[in-house]
Amino acid sequence: MASHTETDSARIKDRHAALADSLLPSGPLKHFVGGEWITGSGDNTFESINPTTGEALVRVYEGTKEDIDRAVNAAWEAYEQRWAGATPAERQQVLHMLADRLEARAEDFARLEVLDNGKPIIEAREDIELAVDHLRYFAGAARNIEGKTVPNGELHVQTRREPYGVVGQIVPWNFPLLLAIWKLAPALAAGNTVVLKPAEQTPASLLTYMREVEDMLPDGVVNVVTGSGPATGAPLVSHERVPKVAFTGSTEVGQGVMKAAANTISDITLELGGKSPLIVAPDAAPTDAAEIAVDAMFFNSGECCSAGTRLFVHESSADEFVDAFLDAIGQLRMGDPLNEATDIGPQVSRTEVEKTLHYIGLARDSDADILRGGGTAEEGILAEGCFVEPTVIADIDADNTVATQEIFGPVEVLLEWDDYDEMVARANNVDYGLAAGVVTDDLSFAHRIAADIKAGNIWVNTFNRLPAGQPFGGYKQSGIGREGAMETLWEYTQTKSITMDLGENQ
Numbered sequence: 001m002a003s004h005t006e007t008d009s010a011r012i013k014d015r016h017a018a019l020a021d022s023l024l025p026s027g028p029l030k031h032f033v034g035g036e037w038i039t040g041s042g043d044n045t046f047e048s049i050n051p052t053t054g055e056a057l058v059r060v061y062e063g064t065k066e067d068i069d070r071a072v073n074a075a076w077e078a079y080e081q082r083w084a085g086a087t088p089a090e091r092q093q094v095l096h097m098l099a100d101r102l103e104a105r106a107e108d109f110a111r112l113e114v115l116d117n118g119k120p121i122i123e124a125r126e127d128i129e130l131a132v133d134h135l136r137y138f139a140g141a142a143r144n145i146e147g148k149t150v151p152n153g154e155l156h157v158q159t160r161r162e163p164y165g166v167v168g169q170i171v172p173w174n175f176p177l178l179l180a181i182w183k184l185a186p187a188l189a190a191g192n193t194v195v196l197k198p199a200e201q202t203p204a205s206l207l208t209y210m211r212e213v214e215d216m217l218p219d220g221v222v223n224v225v226t227g228s229g230p231a232t233g234a235p236l237v238s239h240e241r242v243p244k245v246a247f248t249g250s251t252e253v254g255q256g257v258m259k260a261a262a263n264t265i266s267d268i269t270l271e272l273g274g275k276s277p278l279i280v281a282p283d284a285a286p287t288d289a290a291e292i293a294v295d296a297m298f299f300n301s302g303e304c305c306s307a308g309t310r311l312f313v314h315e316s317s318a319d320e321f322v323d324a325f326l327d328a329i330g331q332l333r334m335g336d337p338l339n340e341a342t343d344i345g346p347q348v349s350r351t352e353v354e355k356t357l358h359y360i361g362l363a364r365d366s367d368a369d370i371l372r373g374g375g376t377a378e379e380g381i382l383a384e385g386c387f388v389e390p391t392v393i394a395d396i397d398a399d400n401t402v403a404t405q406e407i408f409g410p411v412e413v414l415l416e417w418d419d420y421d422e423m424v425a426r427a428n429n430v431d432y433g434l435a436a437g438v439v440t441d442d443l444s445f446a447h448r449i450a451a452d453i454k455a456g457n458i459w460v461n462t463f464n465r466l467p468a469g470q471p472f473g474g475y476k477q478s479g480i481g482r483e484g485a486m487e488t489l490w491e492y493t494q495t496k497s498i499t500m501d502l503g504e505n506q
């Protein structure tokens with residue numbers, strides 16, 4: 001069982017409510033379209049819930065197809081009249097200003113993420129720091145969009161990289177502002193304008209950020225429409241005037257996005273689910289490996305697409321490792337995510353709690369061993385909020401649903417290995433291929449794993465590290481495309497070839 005930070009619910013609720021009052025307006029937050037704050041065509045609103053306290057945090061409007069049409073039109077107008085004509089230096093300057101403004105209010109934004117998503121404050125600060133870094137990275141990248149020349153006898157080919165125009169972007173709730181910036185920064189750097197829909201569970205930080213930076217952006221360059229996936233997201237990803245769509249979320253919804261984009265042959269970037277293996281080599285020191293494994297799995301309370309959810313431990317050190325791993329989990333402190341000492345906050349919603357408990361139930365039904373955790377916590381705020389104990393499941397077949405499907409909660413599946421080839425085959429035997437990790441001092445072993453595991457990101461002696469400039473994305477059903485790096489700029493542009501006949505004497 002993890003230890004607890006403060007759990008007194010009345011005091012925690014008061015603290016959260018006071019902070020919400022200081023950071024958010026009292027009325028519903030509106031859509032940001034064409035540089036204006038609008039209620040949209042419908043009058044449906046819904047609440048975003050603070051998952052720590054279970055209380056309403058903020059109310060937002062549910063966007064309709066009409067609102068999406070209006071946002072897409074505003075984005076095209078901004079593209080044609082302003083942003084397409086902006087020089088790389090002008091785009092760079094805007095991105096730097098966006099970064100500076102976020103950095104200046106970093107603590108407020110970190111706290112908003114805690115209120116809306118439930119992530120521990122120490123991790124929310126990392127989100128904001130990384131978001132600032134991505135804005136600065138893509139500010140620089142905006143100056144590096146170049147074509148090439150391909151001489152070929154009398155033919156001279158020259159290429160240009162041109163933006164798509166309007167990009168539709170959909171982001172999930174686990175890193176609300178960070179993932180919005182991951183998508184906005186490269187799209188804007190490349191010269192596109194954007195219509196973005198945040199997740200219905202976590203709209204607060206992005207809308208507050210838009211309020212903060214609206215004076216820096218030409219009207220319509222960034223448009224944010226809130227709402228649910230079916231009502232608001234679906235008309236955006238299937239829109240006939242949106243030639244490029246970028247989506248982060250579940251593989252299941254990603255498949256729908258891909259089908260919708262097929263209607264208009266829109267280009268897509270998909271960053272989807274994962275079930276990433278972390279491989280502990282025979283030479284790994286058990287306590288060091290345990291520390292990496294805890295971070296790989298329980299970072300962001302387990303709500304991370306790349307989490308190291310399948311832990312392959314070498315038989316020779318399994319007993320020692322498992323003791324160190326369970327001890328390290330015992331040191332994790334679950335509780336009020338605003339508390340500096342908290343390592344594990346609530347899951348984002350009751351739905352996610354139920355989903356996680358469902359998988360733990362399946363493990364029990366399969367006679368697996370629950371070595372730690374396995375339920376919700378019962379004390380004070382932990383019983384009222386969406387808290388699930390850090391859970392470790394052992395003695396389960398590698399092909400059991402619990403060991404192959406994305407759970408997206410704090411649930412680790414422990415698997416032992418002896419034969420290298422068999423371990424690699426098991427590690428690769430899932431539909432996902434987002435990430436993997438290896439703990440070893442043996443460089444040859446690390447390289448072998450890096451070559452043999454079919455995943456887009458391999459971490460050696462670390463996990464979940466994503467500095468700007470590192471291309472991030474998945475193999476197999478974990479996605480299409482790469483985010484966070486120069487590759488991403490190419491995904492927000494298309495190549496035009498200009499072929500000139502220079503005559504016979506060239």
Ligand SMILES: NC(=O)C1=CN([C@@H]2O[C@H](COP(=O)(O)OP(=O)(O)OC[C@H]3O[C@@H](n4cnc5c(N)ncnc54)[C@H](OP(=O)(O)O)[C@@H]3O)[C@@H](O)[C@H]2O)C=CC1
Nearest residue numbers: 171172198199200228229233234249250253272273305408
């Ligand atoms: N790879 C990842 O990083 C993530 C994976 N997941 C996985 O997905 C599971 C369910 O979480 P959930 O939030 O429902 O994830 P979804 O994949 O449903 O949501 C991700 C985003 O897509 C939107 N969306 C949903 N349906 C559509 C649609 N038809 N067209 C366009 N956009 C749509 C959502 O809107 P809205 O939520 O407002 O309805 C949200 O903004 C989790 O338990 C987890 O396993 C979830 C989040 C991130």
Ligand SMILES: CCCCCC/C=C/C(=O)O
Nearest residue numbers: 174248304305306464466
């Ligand atoms: C500090 C690490 C941030 C991870 C961001 C990438 C995760 C994406 C996802 O879970 O969808």
